[in-house]
Amino acid sequence: EIVLTQSPGTLSLSPGERATLSCRASQSVSSSYLAWYQQKPGQAPRLLIYGASSRATGIPDRFSGSGSGTDFTLTISRLEPEDFAVYYCQQYGSSPQYTFGQGTKLEIK
């Protein structure tokens, strides 16, 4: 089983700042199969990034993804108030077919 470890657990930043979230896999993950989600309280997760670096439909370009192999990064270039949420990475392909990281909480400083 591929384990995804996200860091930091909590990130405290101010609006306008840049956020860098990390997702590290216990084994190599195909870049095509790494996704990022945003989840706000009481809501379902929302797909942000797929294929490690492609933005999903309607996602602002301040969100970007990068990485390969075992190290992946979600960057939010300039935080807006609505960006404060929990972010999850997710991989596909290794049994169990889908696994998620434990999440990074992005909170207002």
Added chain:
Amino acid sequence: QVQLQESGPGLVKPSQTLSLTCTVSGGSISSGGYYWSWIRQHPGKGLEWIGYIYYSGSTYYNPSLKSRVTISVDTSKNQFSLKLSSVTAADTAVYYCARAGEDYSNFDYWGQGTLVTVSS
């Protein structure tokens, strides 16, 4: 616009079977090309994939839950369902249905989620 909506009891007794249904609108399950999944989230915790079904009825389950999970599809109603047997308090969670997109690698549409509590 594809929409998914979970339905089912919010309270299940220990040892009984949890049953949920996901109704899909704005798209047809029988058109193929997607995996229809169940995912759960324990209170205040992360996400756990339970399993998926294809329109043909083929399934794949998380090995950690496989012995207790059954996912089925009713294409005439554009619904798919989850049954989880022998539940315990550890199965208390928000249950989401979701669609795995065109390359099956990510979940592009989600239901709003439904909280299921296991308690006597």
